[in-house]
Amino acid sequence: MNSTPEGVAPAADMANDFAAVSDVFSGTTNDPYPLYREMREKNPVMEGDILAFFGVPSQADYANKGRQVFTTFRYEDCMAILKDPGTFSSGLLMEGLGAFLEDAMLTALDGEKHRVLRNVLQGAFTPRNLKNWHENMIRPVVVDEFIKPLLSQKKCDLVNDFALHFPVRVIYEMMGFPNDKASIEQFAGWALRILAGPQKDPVKAEQSMRAAFQAAQDLYDHVRPIVAARRAAGGGNQSDLIGYLLNADAQGADLDDHKITNIIRMLLPAAAETTTRSFSNMMVLLLDRPELLAQIREDRSLVPKAINESLRYEPVSAFLARQAEKDVEIGGVQIPKGAAISLANGSANRDETVFANGDEFDIFRPVKPILSFGFGAHTCLGLTIGKMEMESALNAVLDHMPNLRYDPDYPKAEILGVMMRGPRNLHVVFD
Numbered sequence: 165m166n167s168t169p170e171g172v173a174p175a176a177d178m179a180n181d182f183a184a185v186s187d188v189f190s191g192t193t194n195d196p197y198p199l200y201r202e203m204r205e206k207n208p209v210m211e212g213d214i215l216a217f218f219g220v221p222s223q224a225d226y227a228n229k230g231r232q233v234f235t236t237f238r239y240e241d242c243m244a245i246l247k248d249p250g251t252f253s254s255g256l257l258m259e260g261l262g263a264f265l266e267d268a269m270l271t272a273l274d275g276e277k278h279r280v281l282r283n284v285l286q287g288a289f290t291p292r293n294l295k296n297w298h299e300n301m302i303r304p305v306v307v308d309e310f311i312k313p314l315l316s317q318k319k320c321d322l323v324n325d326f327a328l329h330f331p332v333r334v335i336y337e338m339m340g341f342p343n344d345k346a347s348i349e350q351f352a353g354w355a356l357r358i359l360a361g362p363q364k365d366p367v368k369a370e371q372s373m374r375a376a377f378q379a380a381q382d383l384y385d386h387v388r389p390i391v392a393a394r395r396a397a398g399g400g401n402q403s404d405l406i407g408y409l410l411n412a413d414a415q416g417a418d419l420d421d422h423k424i425t426n427i428i429r430m431l432l433p434a435a436a437e438t439t440t441r442s443f444s445n446m447m448v449l450l451l452d453r454p455e456l457l458a459q460i461r462e463d464r465s466l467v468p469k470a471i472n473e474s475l476r477y478e479p480v481s482a483f484l485a486r487q488a489e490k491d492v493e494i495g496g497v498q499i500p501k502g503a504a505i506s507l508a509n510g511s512a513n514r515d516e517t518v519f520a521n522g523d524e525f526d527i528f529r530p531v532k533p534i535l536s537f538g539f540g541a542h543t544c545l546g547l548t549i550g551k552m553e554m555e556s557a558l559n560a561v562l563d564h565m566p567n568l569r570y571d572p573d574y575p576k577a578e579i580l581g582v583m584m585r586g587p588r589n590l591h592v593v594f595d
């Protein structure tokens with residue numbers, strides 16, 4: 165594809181769609197952590213949805229059915245739920261993003277259906293493919309296509325000039341899309357519009373849900389011909405995801421063009437924005453601590469520690485949702501069959517019983533499992549890729565932007581919102 169697809173708005177819209185997602189999930193506070201701390205102590209399994217309290221749409225009741233919802237704040241309870249998908253199912257997620265993404269929405273599938281689709285996809289993420297993507301695609305794309313063009317001005321907005329774009333380019337390359345910036349950014353804008361569909365305000369929701377359905381359809385209509393063209397050309401390069409899925413079909417996995425299109429379409433909202441925000445949050449946490457940033461610049465063995473700790477401290481997916489398949493007790497509270505649970509990952513990740521001084525950012529703390537990529541059966545399939553992207557991006561910034569610091573001409577960046585937290589801008593200067 166060499167031109168912007170028909171009916172496509174200019175690529176600059178991606179930034180607007182990104183801002184719209186931030187707006188939807190911003191809620192009534194920019195610092196929910198003191199309340200989480202209090203809830204862990206006083207009411208760790210709360211009846212009600214804390215996201216409703218914050219005015220943020222919740223996957224626990226996206227369709228506003230008035231379903232009974234509980235919120236869990238402690239690590240132990242969140243982990244116990246994620247480790248028991250038989251008792252705590254994910255099917256309710258179909259009411260949210262699943263409504264747009266249909267039956268390929270992996271996070272919303274349970275049991276055998278989930279296992280079969282996950283196994284198909286997992287086969288693409290072999291250590292060999294991951295290593296190959298990291299060395300031959302992620303690193304060069306990040307450095308050559310995104311960092312180098314920013315260097316001459318000695319200043320940039322690390323969110324809007326960099327972090328918003330490189331994960332989109334990486335994931336589309338990994339999938340095997342033609343490298344056409346306008347189309348890729350439009351597809352990414354549509355993927356963001358799907359995420360911005362659910363809203364608390366019913367008037368806004370009517371409009372945004374319509375836009376989300378349209379975006380899902382537009383994505384489908386533009387991805388499917390790409391899949392069909394690849395099939396017609398014999399599948400092509402198997403080391404990309406479309407090629408891998410076409411090959412899996414040839415080996416008997418029963419994946420027609422419709423199914424492959426739906427799988428690819430499901431991955432787009434999952435893969436890009438999460439990385440954008442995770443990287444941006446890490447940069448704010450490090451720029452707030454210039455001595456630590458200098459230390460990491462000198463000793464790159466600290467890069468993985470900085471990544472892990474920033475993911476713990478500021479998880480982008482700050483809440484997950486599950487539904488009780490039977491009457492069950494959590495932390496001494498009875499949860500009736502059918503009730504939903506909002507799992508406060510952002511709280512669990514700072515639970516002092518597991519992470520000493522959990523509200524402190526400390527890259528030297530002992531590594532323990534965190535909930536930022538979920539846990540158990542639905543653990544993020546792109547965990548390693550997300551981390552590889554963060555690693556490549558942090559090293560690229562450290563290698564090419566000496567003396568990186570906040571731009572004094574702008575207000576200091578802040579991590580905002582309740583869910584999908586992140587800075588809106590990140591203006592920096594360098595020597």
Ligand code: HEM
Nearest residue numbers: 270271434435438439442481536537538542544545546550
């Ligand atoms: C730092 C970046 C990322 C973060 C923070 C993140 C976070 C998450 C979380 C929290 C879940 C669990 C959802 C649940 O249990 O309900 C998840 C699932 C998933 N993620 Fe990611 N993700 C990231 C990057 C990626 C990338 C790059 C890809 C694709 C290459 C990806 C693909 C998926 C898929 C397919 C699932 C569904 C797994 C399943 O249900 O079995 N993610 N992610």
